[in-house]
Amino acid sequence: MRRPILTLAAVAALVAAACGGGTATPTTAPASSAPSSAPTTAASSAASPGASPAASAGTSAAPSASGSASNPYPTGDYGTISPLKPAVDLSKVGGAGEGELDIIIWGGYAEDGTNVKEYDWVHPFTDETGCKVNTKVGNTSDEMVTLLRQGSTYDGVSASGDATLRLIANGDVTAIDPTTMPGMGDVAPYLINAPHYVVDGKYYGTPHGWGGNTLLYRSDMVTPAPTSWNVVFDPTAAQPYAGKITAYDSPIYIADAALYLKAHNPELGITDPYELTQPQFDAAVNLLKQQRPWVGKYWSLFSDEIDNFKNGTTIVGTTWPYQFNALKAGGTPVGQVVPTEGMTGWADTWMLSSKAAHPNCMLKWMAWMLTPEVQTQVAEYFGEAPANPKACKYLDATYASYGFKNFCDEFGVNDPSFYNSVAFWKTPLADCAGGGGTCVDYSVWSQKWTEIKG
């Protein structure tokens, strides 16, 4: 649904890192000081690098994904990151390896040094387990679901929340035993029982990483700094930026409109932006149709959004933290904020196919991907929050070529309220995810998205 072509990412990031190389070292507002109603904003400008606080959580209106329960599962120890040698005994995970592993991934989730040589968590895995890794990149959540259902071709998948429940409901993936999965005890407390992969107390996989879709703006052109999504949705507030607004080019963006309506049109009674009744859904679609003429350019490749913010084609709209960091490092005056209404986001999970031909290799891969060392490489390479906060030890020290100082604060890893302000992507289902009633399902979302764009 969102993953771009990683080679572009690598190039963009390398350029960004080369240009910006560590000049901007923002400090972060501690989570506890973030008030519950007014968001803290992050604004960086070329003129004053280093003066910017990072985005921090702005709302406590948080559903789902419970917080601080203790985590009873096995924890891991530190190993070394260069050479990559996590302190985990993979021979004890699952049974004997089958020598092969076939997985469906988001582009960039299994980097073997081909795109950027410093990042390789595939070859060391094969060296240690003897499992040769074959990957198939899925471009969208729907494509991943289709691929996995093809039969016993694949052993596992890095599924986003808008695919996981579909896979679980259809029996495409199988539960794992968290008590035998090393590193499960290190998973961030807000993720350990998250409903997008834990169903009826069963764990359908291991968390990989997550991120939120924040509001990005050119701090030299959008003043005062926005605190609400109204700069892209409200006719009055958006008027100054008409023609310069950007939006994410995917049906799932309808949830962003629903999230806005949830806060501003309480009479609609929206509780979950992914479970919309027909009137609620129509209101969100109308909001997006109204927004359509103000949109300068929809983005689907994140490198496009970076380009468009650099040259001023678009100056305000939704983003992943990655683009903000890349633009900031490249010297473009941009700010990022978690708006008062909250935000949408993604959380990905490694899941084991119920028809896997190499289940032991897949279990070993899951344990491998949870180690702080591999999580460090993944988080930095892709630009998302690691599921295992132990990775922060390496990440905050600026691990590799395009590392950011204070990575874990920038990406909200240590701030449960940041996580809780995220309405994570999930599949809109006709039965309102079992909540009773009738909701608009995803196929209608995608049809309407075509109609919105015209």
Next chain:
Amino acid sequence: MRGRLLAFIYRHRSLQLLLLLVPPAGWFGVVYLGSLAVLFVAAFWSLDPLTSAIRHELTLRNFQQLVTDGVYRVVALRTIGIAAIVTVTDVLLAFPLAYYMARYARPRTRAILFVLVLLPLWSSYLVRVYAWRVILAQGGPLEWGLAQVGIPGVAIYPSDLAIPIVFSYIWLPYMILPIYAGLERIPGSLLEASGDLGARPGTTFRRVVLPLVFPAVVAGSIFTFSLTLGDYITPVLVSNSQFIGNVVFDSQGVAGNVPFAAAFAMVPVLVMALYLIVARRLGAFDAL
């Protein structure tokens, strides 16, 4: 034994022809026509709204939706309209150059022009689209240049106008080459005869050159029109508008609705079939 076999083949001309044509014809028949047939059948299937599984029963629902839902009409007309604009633009741009190359340029100049026309085809399609994006974007050379002469604030990227501009550039070589070939085939003696009989240059062009080269123009237009009709990358990169290909891609990839994608993909197939029938009437294939 081997000699006898070869001799046998040598004596039977029709067998030679058969052996030569079976591989390409088989490929064409199975892979190309086969997939077209599958596409055609899939267009009559439908998607189960609950399980998102494909229902293999014939129904006209997809076509009904195509006709009744206004957005698909808009997308189809936009695609066809822009393909037509691109074709006309390319004819107007290509004709003078091809005429110069065929009738006036010395062999050396002609060779250089050929290389220049073909040179863009050596680079990646994406590179050329991105190059145009830079030219048309805010702060790009075009905006800067126009601002210098007192017309500020012209940024064509992103907009619908950018689509035909980029397409016209990208497909231009495919128009120049057929027109050049058509013009080159006209014997100089014909033009001289026309002049001897008292026709002015304008009349000669209108009544001798144009009718003779027209099939070549139509042949070139098949390239520019069909290539534009089937493209879906340029619209995404330079505008917010959707082409037929974008809706097909989204229906298939994002929504997993292969039957609807197949139904909509039939539209350009039908348009091209009509186009080719008309082109045949106009004699585009006579010179083949």
